[in-house]
Amino acid sequence: MLDICLIGAGGVGTIAAYVLEKSQRARVTVILRSNYALVKDRGFDIDSIDHGKVPNWRPHNVVSSFASAATDQKSYDFIVIATKALPELTSSIITELPPLITPGKTSIALLQNGLAIETPFATAFPNTPILSSVSMVGSRLTNSTSVFHQKADVSNVGAHFHHVDDTFTRARQHDAAALFVDVYNAGLADARPKTNARCLLVDDIVGARWAKLLWNASFNTLCTLLRISVGELISGPGRDTLLEPAMREIAAVATAAGYGDAVAEDMIQEKLHDSPPTSTLRPSMLVDLENGRPLELEVILGAPLRVALEKGVSTPVLTQVYELLRQVQWKLTTQAKR
């Protein structure tokens, strides 16, 4: 039986906690903040395309602080982090993590968006295996204890080989990722025949992150800046002048960074033509903006643009979209502080 501590029980995190426990191979301790008392009292109400309606679902343990998570349980096999990937939040989590990490035993699993999200964890915990998940799950909290999960839980998971040496071997890091995938898939066993929910172990998780950025750095950022749906973006003149150029800029940066295979032309064509002009989808970053929540701007645009700068790749569209969204982010965060 694995012991897992999960941080960030939002739409993605709560479904992950549920899946991990459903495997019957893991016990999950969930750290909650504002909704601790409510979840302790009545659990989560889950309405899931994969798992059906699950009222009053309670994880193995819920705690209200990192300190309680450390005292309630001697050690953890995995720390799963499913919060938004925001620099300040990541820093504060890293500050609180040490008591939860048992050297030689614990691995960190990042269920988050963006590029280079593993770096701050790898810097803080160089000998801890870090694996990360690129998730296509469509799931959100509709209130503080209700999860509406409408798109099947499909994810790519891989080890992030931030450093490899004789004692911190590639095999050990790979095995941690393989174990996580194995348990996660066990939790999806019931759902898989219906929805094809699945967790795939991939060798190149960084490539998978670049591939996801083809969409996230273009559709997600442009729809947010323009406050329009996916369908409105691809129906207007911006389809040709903004969207496709932005996507090709990401592909050029990924290629310069050595991940050309992950962003090949067929991938680009698929992302460009996947959505119908009638799509009313409002991407995640736009939903964050509309709810006054900070944007995952640094991991979605800041990080690839730092690679572009380093590799000398020109990104005329993305650079300006980034600066414009930095101004949007500034307004969001200064207003939140007032």
Add this chain to the structure above:
Amino acid sequence: MLDICLIGAGGVGTIAAYVLEKSQRARVTVILRSNYALVKDRGFDIDSIDHGKVPNWRPHNVVSSFASAATDQKSYDFIVIATKALPELTSSIITELPPLITPGKTSIALLQNGLAIETPFATAFPNTPILSSVSMVGSRLTNSTSVFHQKADVSNVGAHFHHVDDTFTRARQHDAAALFVDVYNAGLADARPKTNARCLLVDDIVGARWAKLLWNASFNTLCTLLRISVGELISGPGRDTLLEPAMREIAAVATAAGYGDAVAEDMIQEKLHDSPPTSTLRPSMLVDLENGRPLELEVILGAPLRVALEKGVSTPVLTQVYELLRQVQWKLTTQAKR
């Protein structure tokens, strides 16, 4: 007594009509569309920083069509156009203008924003003097017959010397502008001691248009795209990464086009530092967006960017802001048509 026909009795146009008649040297025929019956019945209610409260003000004549304007009056000295500067609207006005223009007598006065607004009129009426006004008047319709005018009527007016030859002399074109300025200033005589309202005759109206673009192509477009006030723009990171670069791009284009004097460093500094960080001003283009009205994008950004292309000036910020606002405009106009 001059005969003047005015098209576009919005905030700017109605005040212009009032000022021209107040000079007692002009009779103004105003062409109205949707508010014709109301204005015919009870006139405009003007509340003006320059002219005080003027209830039920009626121009000399109001008509509901170009055809009526042509039959009501034998000929006009000036056709004053104070509509928004939108390509489609300009084309439709030009189609209707010929019956109102008496060769050798009539001049066209454009009270509009942007760059190169004179070109379509010059092409259609090559031997008609065209003068244009760069106006700083702050005036708007608060309902279909009420004008709230809160910022003194200050404008630069000059002839647009689109072509000069022996019969269509520079002097004739200049004299038309000088006459317009003279009459307009007569209409401001009462206001001038209080508010310093004034109409200045300038030699280089194109330079004056570039100078106004320093603000309009930067503050106006960025506040619109980001949907923020002037104060929010200059308080955030976009002040340095977007606003100042955008303004300097306009200055570079103007300089390449031979109008460097109009956009000198002291002008840039003045525009950058003129507004306080507390300013809640929402620029005109943003107000248009918020009211679902089309944006004056082509004359404010499209025209200077065409010059940039022609002169080979790099405009990394403005090019992207333009493409982003084209998408915004597309949404505005397709929604309006539905």
